[in-house]
Amino acid sequence: MNTYDLSLIQQSKYIDMLFTYKSDNDYNIGDIVIVPFGIGNKVIEGIIIYKNKSEVTNKTKEIISALEHTYSLTQKQIDTAIFIRDNYMCSYYEAFKLFTSPSKYTKLSEHYTINITLNDKEKLQELIKNTRKNAKNKLSFLNAIAHYENITKPVLEEMLDIKTNSYINELEQLNIITTSKLTVFSKNRFTKNKKPDIKLNAEQATIFNSIKNIYDTEPNKSVLLHGITGSGKTQVYIEIIKYLLSKQKTAIILVPEISLTMQTIARFSNEFDEDIAIIHSNLTKREKFEQWLKIKNKISKIVIGARSALFSPLEDIGVIIIDECHDEAYKSEQSPKYDTIEVANKIAKQNDALLILATATPSITQYYEASELKKYHLFKLLNRANNKPLPQVVIVNMLEEMKNGNNLDLSKTLQLEMKRELAKGNSIILFLNKRGYSNQLTCDNCGYVPKCENCDISLTYHKTTHSYKCHYCGYEVSAFSSCPKCNEGHFMMLGTGTQKIENQVKHLFPSANIFRMDKDTSKEKGMSEKILTDFRNTSHSVLIGTQMIGKGHDFPKVSLVGVINADQGINSPDYKALERSYNIIEQVGGRAGRGSDDGTVIIQTFSHSNSLLFFLKNHNYDAFYQDELEKRQIFRYEPFGNLIRITVSSIDEKTAFSSAIKVKEALTFYNNTKLSAKLKIYDVSPCLITRIEQKYRYQIVLRSDNETLSTAKKMINYTLTAKRKIVLSSDNVSVSIDVNPDNML
Ligand SMILES: Nc1ncnc2c1ncn2[C@@H]1O[C@H](COP(=O)(O)OP(=O)(O)OP(=O)(O)O)[C@@H](O)[C@H]1O
Numbered sequence: 176m177n178t179y180d181l182s183l184i185q186q187s188k189y190i191d192m193l194f195t196y197k198s199d200n201d202y203n204i205g206d207i208v209i210v211p212f213g214i215g216n217k218v219i220e221g222i223i224i225y226k227n228k229s230e231v232t233n234k235t236k237e238i239i240s241a242l243e244h245t246y247s248l249t250q251k252q253i254d255t256a257i258f259i260r261d262n263y264m265c266s267y268y269e270a271f272k273l274f275t276s277p278s279k280y281t282k283l284s285e286h287y288t289i290n291i292t293l294n295d296k297e298k299l300q301e302l303i304k305n306t307r308k309n310a311k312n313k314l315s316f317l318n319a320i321a322h323y324e325n326i327t328k329p330v331l332e333e334m335l336d337i338k339t340n341s342y343i344n345e346l347e348q349l350n351i352i353t354t355s356k357l358t359v360f361s362k363n364r365f366t367k368n369k370k371p372d373i374k375l376n377a378e379q380a381t382i383f384n385s386i387k388n389i390y391d392t393e394p395n396k397s398v399l400l401h402g403i404t405g406s407g408k409t410q411v412y413i414e415i416i417k418y419l420l421s422k423q424k425t426a427i428i429l430v431p432e433i434s435l436t437m438q439t440i441a442r443f444s445n446e447f448d449e450d451i452a453i454i455h456s457n458l459t460k461r462e463k464f465e466q467w468l469k470i471k472n473k474i475s476k477i478v479i480g481a482r483s484a485l486f487s488p489l490e491d492i493g494v495i496i497i498d499e500c501h502d503e504a505y506k507s508e509q510s511p512k513y514d515t516i517e518v519a520n521k522i523a524k525q526n527d528a529l530l531i532l533a534t535a536t537p538s539i540t541q542y543y544e545a546s547e548l549k550k551y552h553l554f555k556l557l558n559r560a561n562n563k564p565l566p567q568v569v570i571v572n573m574l575e576e577m578k579n580g581n582n583l584d585l586s587k588t589l590q591l592e593m594k595r596e597l598a599k600g601n602s603i604i605l606f607l608n609k610r611g612y613s614n615q616l617t618c619d620n621c622g623y624v625p626k627c628e629n630c631d632i633s634l635t636y637h638k639t640t641h642s643y644k645c646h647y648c649g650y651e652v653s654a655f656s657s658c659p660k661c662n663e664g665h666f667m668m669l670g671t672g673t674q675k676i677e678n679q680v681k682h683l684f685p686s687a688n689i690f691r692m693d694k695d696t697s698k699e700k701g702m703s704e705k706i707l708t709d710f711r712n713t714s715h716s717v718l719i720g721t722q723m724i725g726k727g728h729d730f731p732k733v734s735l736v737g738v739i740n741a742d743q744g745i746n747s748p749d750y751k752a753l754e755r756s757y758n759i760i761e762q763v764g765g766r767a768g769r770g771s772d773d774g775t776v777i778i779q780t781f782s783h784s785n786s787l788l789f790f791l792k793n794h795n796y797d798a799f800y801q802d803e804l805e806k807r808q809i810f811r812y813e814p815f816g817n818l819i820r821i822t823v824s825s826i827d828e829k830t831a832f833s834s835a836i837k838v839k840e841a842l843t844f845y846n847n848t849k850l851s852a853k854l855k856i857y858d859v860s861p862c863l864i865t866r867i868e869q870k871y872r873y874q875i876v877l878r879s880d881n882e883t884l885s886t887a888k889k890m891i892n893y894t895l896t897a898k899r900k901i902v903l904s905s906d907n908v909s910v911s912i913d914v915n916p917d918n919m920l
């Protein structure tokens with residue numbers, strides 16, 4: 176008789192532990208089994224984590240059966256899941272769920288698709304000619320076959336939104352097509368352009384050779400590639416992947432935005448004959464499952480996708496590339512709030528694989544880890560691939576514009592440049608830095624922004640108390656009647672929307688082709704790709720958008736980028752506000768001047784004296800980094816110290832608040848008795864956004880040194896799992912933990 180310790184695939188807060196079952200069968204670690212659970216012996220699934228580690232008692236229940244081996248997890252995946260649970264303080268369920276197949280309830284044997292291949296082009300054309308014009312469905316089916324020549328039935332049906340069975344039968348009988356069954360789905364269908372035949376330039380080639388050498392000889396295979404916008408980082412990845420494929424290895428490429436996956440795939444499919452799997456959250460369950468199967472069955476050796484692609488069942492990994500590695504999308508926003516780069520590092524180590532982080536604007540912590548701690552080999556690409564200069568940056572003081580009577584969001588300077596570039600047929604991006612919080616304050620005379628003395632964080636206005644508060648430590652002052660710095664101005668709240676900008680542009684430039692991309696226009700599946708493609712292919716056009724348009728895109732026609740309002744990001748109430756603003760503005764500005772014409776970036780701001788703008792003007796990342804690092808050291812933020820934020824939420828406000836108090840009391844108790852009190856635990860306070868999806872939200876902020884971080888994590892894990900029933904009074908409370916959160920909203 177064997178014993179098996181299982182993690183149950185069942186979301187319940189009270190069973191976050193391993194359960195022992197027995198069986199005469201010889202299962203493997205990682206197998207998914209079906210077991211009876213609880214008093215009613217409800218049938219649920221579990222993953223085998225340990226074998227023959229526990230004893231059989233007279234209460235031990237027996238495993239009923241196991242799922243097909245295809246669904247099993249590998250030992251490496253189990254190790255990574257446990258790493259995630261320990262580090263991001265989530266449940267076993269949440270951690271394992273990342274790795275299980277998107278749909279394991281379909282029997283594999285039933286999962287095949289029909290592939291259609293065109294045999295006789297002429298006969299098909301004949302048939303099209305002879306088909307009645309009003310048989311619309313049939314005609315679109317026939318035309319699609321003529322166009323694609325080789326396509327799977329589900330793809331075809333989804334595309335045309337019709338049933339095709341009878342047409343397929345008819346064509347098969349006429350010998351125009353043949354069909355075949357594929358148990359695993361056919362190759363992703365991407366239009367291939369001519370092979371581009373790009374040769375690495377000298378800078379790229381040197382780095383490629385060094386990285387190759389690191390792979391072959393070095394024990395530490397982590398790389399940070401710091402290359403300016405347009406320096407051709409993607410071309411370097413392509414060569415590295417070619418090299419690793421030649422060594423029978425596989426590759427994962429992560430990109431921060433779904434809209435970027437399409438651009439990346441387009442470039443990769445021109446370079447590789449291999450089948451490329453795509454994974455991101457916009458796929459249907461079925462599509463996800465198809466991709467998963469292709470990877471599991473070793474048909475796809477290259478996986479491109481958003482952060483979740485990291486959990487795909489790829490084996491023999493040779494390289495994990497994290498493109499735009501500074502991006503906040505790499506931090507999960509739902510529990511488990513894992514850091515993609517830390518997890519990628521773990522997986523790379525397991526496989527002895529390369530980990531390549533790449534960006535024009537590394538996060539402060541990443542750059543510190545590379546340059547000071549030597550955790551990464553640091554490489555730099557200092558020139559654009561086509562030898563063009565970086566765009567020229569112009570700063571416009573919006574206080575002056577206001578004083579001169581211009582009440583539009585577009586300054587005179589920006590209007591003039593826009594006119595000039597549109598006349599040349601070039602394209603323009605107008606970027607709105609909307610990330611941040613709207614109740615932030617700026618003096619309308621001198622641009623002063625009030626800050627917390629303890630935390631270096633912008634204060635936020637609270638209407639109920641008519642006061643300004645710090646959202647880290649609770650510091651509060653009553654609202655000023657006039658600006659304490661210049662004694663003249665008054666505080667105003669900044670903020671404008673993409674639609675408002677769109678109206679102004681329409682009015683000023685009635686003949687321009689205007690595109691807008693924000694959450695509203697890209698809700699529908701495929702919409703954002705469509706907007707980006709149309710913009711890329713249209714001249715004399717203006718794209719107005721938020722964060723989504725800022726990264727990674729290569730639009731050769733864009734010669735001018737306008738940053739409408741740099742302030743909203745700069746003065747956002749959290750310690751990463753400047754880092755985020757530098758990155759996003761440098762990145763969006765980097766879209767300018769990638770084609771034949773030189774680029775210009777116009778940054779409009781009320782905080783024109785902020786040193787950040789000086790660094791941006793000179794594209795001087797290193798100076799920005801030094802400046803920011805000093806501040807971080809003084810206030811003990813990352814990489815010198817850590818903030819841990821525990822958010823407690825519930826539909827019922829009192830429950831949320833009282834649970835938060837209990838969590839805080841429990842943590843304080845362990846901190847005082849068990850630890851040498853190195854953690855600072857702040858009081859419970861309402862979150863900046865007090866209610867999300869009907870749930871009231873309270874937070875407890877902890878600060879720890881780097882040395883005490885792991886103890887802090889253990890303490891939180893202990894409090895929230897072992898003591899869960901005591902600390903959380905009801906099942907209606909949810910808790911999430913975020914280490915060094917990207918924002919405090
Ligand atoms: N060796 C090369 N010779 C000619 N063109 C190149 C070369 N390498 C890259 N390019 C071209 O330069 C452009 C910019 O390259 P790429 O998009 O890879 O830049 P990037 O470093 O990823 O920029 P960003 O950080 O702004 O996304 C692309 O159009 C690419 O095809």
Ligand SMILES: [Zn+2]
Pocket residue numbers: 627628629630631632645646647648649650
């Ligand atoms: Zn403070």
